[in-house]
Amino acid sequence: MQLDNQGNKHPTLAILEDLIALQSVNPVYGDDACGEKEVAEYIEQRCKRAGLSVSRQQVLPGRDNLIVELRVGKPESTLLFEAHMDTASIGSMVDPLRPTYVGDRLYGRGACDTKGALAGMIYAMEEAAKEPEQLASDLVLCASVDEEHAYRGVLAFLDLNIPVAGAVVGEPTELGIVIAHKGCIRFAVNTHGKAAHSSVPYEGNNAIYQMAHILRFIHEEAEPRLAPMWHPLCGAPSIVVGTIHGGHQVNIVPESCVIEVDRRIVAGEDPEQVLLDFERELRTYIDDHDINVSVEKLLVDWPLDTSPDAGVVRHAQRVARSLELNATLCGVPYGSDASKLQHRQGIPSIVYGPGSIAQAHARDEWVSVKQVEQAAAFYTEVARTFGQL
Ligand SMILES: [Zn+2]
Numbered sequence: 227m228q229l230d231n232q233g234n235k236h237p238t239l240a241i242l243e244d245l246i247a248l249q250s251v252n253p254v255y256g257d258d259a260c261g262e263k264e265v266a267e268y269i270e271q272r273c274k275r276a277g278l279s280v281s282r283q284q285v286l287p288g289r290d291n292l293i294v295e296l297r298v299g300k301p302e303s304t305l306l307f308e309a310h311m312d313t314a315s316i317g318s319m320v321d322p323l324r325p326t327y328v329g330d331r332l333y334g335r336g337a338c339d340t341k342g343a344l345a346g347m348i349y350a351m352e353e354a355a356k357e358p359e360q361l362a363s364d365l366v367l368c369a370s371v372d373e374e375h376a377y378r379g380v381l382a383f384l385d386l387n388i389p390v391a392g393a394v395v396g397e398p399t400e401l402g403i404v405i406a407h408k409g410c411i412r413f414a415v416n417t418h419g420k421a422a423h424s425s426v427p428y429e430g431n432n433a434i435y436q437m438a439h440i441l442r443f444i445h446e447e448a449e450p451r452l453a454p455m456w457h458p459l460c461g462a463p464s465i466v467v468g469t470i471h472g473g474h475q476v477n478i479v480p481e482s483c484v485i486e487v488d489r490r491i492v493a494g495e496d497p498e499q500v501l502l503d504f505e506r507e508l509r510t511y512i513d514d515h516d517i518n519v520s521v522e523k524l525l526v527d528w529p530l531d532t533s534p535d536a537g538v539v540r541h542a543q544r545v546a547r548s549l550e551l552n553a554t555l556c557g558v559p560y561g562s563d564a565s566k567l568q569h570r571q572g573i574p575s576i577v578y579g580p581g582s583i584a585q586a587h588a589r590d591e592w593v594s595v596k597q598v599e600q601a602a603a604f605y606t607e608v609a610r611t612f613g614q615l
Contacts, residue, residue: 242345246334255315303613309396310373339586343396343579346602363613392538398581406557409529430479457492459557493531536574
């Protein structure tokens with residue numbers, strides 16, 4: 227337990243303990259998953275008590291975004307905090323809902339991804355509500371649903387068209403100011419053959435053999451082309467074949483085969499164009515073979531590419547320096563809600579939070595207590611001074 231010299235725990239830790247104790251596993255992870263309901267109720271009650279304006283936005287049945295606002299008549303410079311309320315599955319974690327301190331670590335499901343950041347943002351809103359006359363910008367906190375699955379919470383929030391001048395998205399960045407991260411395009415590649423009895427295979431067309439050519443193209447042609455496309459903040463793009471299914475029975479020439487491909491894209495790449503280029507190059511490669519192929523788009527997620535000169539970035543760096551925290555700009559390989567804010571509405575966004583992505587979704591999830599406190603101080607100061615000249 228972290229106590230100051232008066233024996234008091236940092237208020238953010240108390241909020242984080244409460245959040246961990248409320249199970250909010252994304253419902254996609256099974257029947258025992260509770261979703262975000264209890265966390266939303268907790269934040270609603272707490273923020274109302276602090277005098278903040280709270281509203282709900284239904285995204286899915288029983289799953290509401292919680293929108294907390296502190297309006298001081300400066301809508302043109304609104305600062306948005308955004309953090310998701312859902313977590314990954316409990317998995318085999320022992321005592322996932324009982325916040326447990328071991329040294330500088332606080333264990334619990336969601337401690338790192340991303341309740342540590344969410345707790346800090348709630349604390350920052352509560353602190354701001356004590357002295358709203360000090361603020362140079364309106365503040366909005368969106369505690370969103372469904373980040374762990376399909377980002378439907380942040381996408382619904384964007385439908386509200388609330389003007390926002392800059393956003394801070396809470397995810398574990400080890401207190402790095404993240405301005406770039408990867409996105410992805412996921413797609414299926416199908417080959418279509420002709421079934422025949424395996425005693426007369428020449429009467430059929432083997433869809434698995436067709437797929438062998440496509441796998442060779444991906445592994446030997448498409449993949450090596452990616453290394454030189456190294457991005458200084460997020461590294462190189464990548465391509466992975468994650469699943470393969472084909473055939474029904476050992477004595478039948480398979481008539482279909484399908485693979486699913488995850489192509490991670492870096493800032494500067496357009497996912498739709500990446501898919502078009504892939505398909506064009508694939509068709510050129512298989513041109514003189516008897517291959518019947520179709521490509522089906524599964525998921526598009528844009529990368530984050532915020533300008534280092536954006537107001538929210540400069541402001542974050544100033545605040546980090548004033549608190550003697552790391553002010554270096556960095557990138558991460560995983561995705562977040564920030565790229566949706568930037569791509570859909572042009573909102574300059576950074577990602578910032580306590581904890582490491584290595585601990586997110588891990589069997590034993592924990593967050594550094596010190597980083598939770600530092601992140602809370604960072605959010606509080608960002609909120610207090612955003613919009614000031
Ligand atoms: Zn997360």
